[in-house]
Amino acid sequence: MRVETTCDxxxxxxxxxxxxxxxxxxxxxxxxxxxxxxxMLDSGTIRLRLTTGATYLLEQTTVTRIA
Structure with missing residues (x-):
């Protein structure tokens, strides 16, 4: 399950x-x-997708580009 991430x-x-x-x-x-x-994914990782299509996983200590 994924939920929309809020700024708070x-x-x-x-x-x-x-x-x-x-x-x-x-x-x-x-x-x-x-x-x-x-x-925010179930794992607590935040998936950030830019309008350009670039997608990143924002984890506690790393940022990984996945697309």
Missing amino acids: AVAALMESDPAKAEVMVHLANLVADGFAEWQ
Whole structure:
């Protein structure tokens, strides 16, 4: 099951790491401006898909481009 990721949910995951939180704010702005969409997967990983088609998995300590 996948659920839409909210900014509050992402912020809660990042509050202990200010640098990571700053990056997530920028990604959230891409989503808010319609340039990307994201979903939280069952595993807690966030899937970020840009309108260009590039897709990333945002995990606790890594970012992986999958498409």
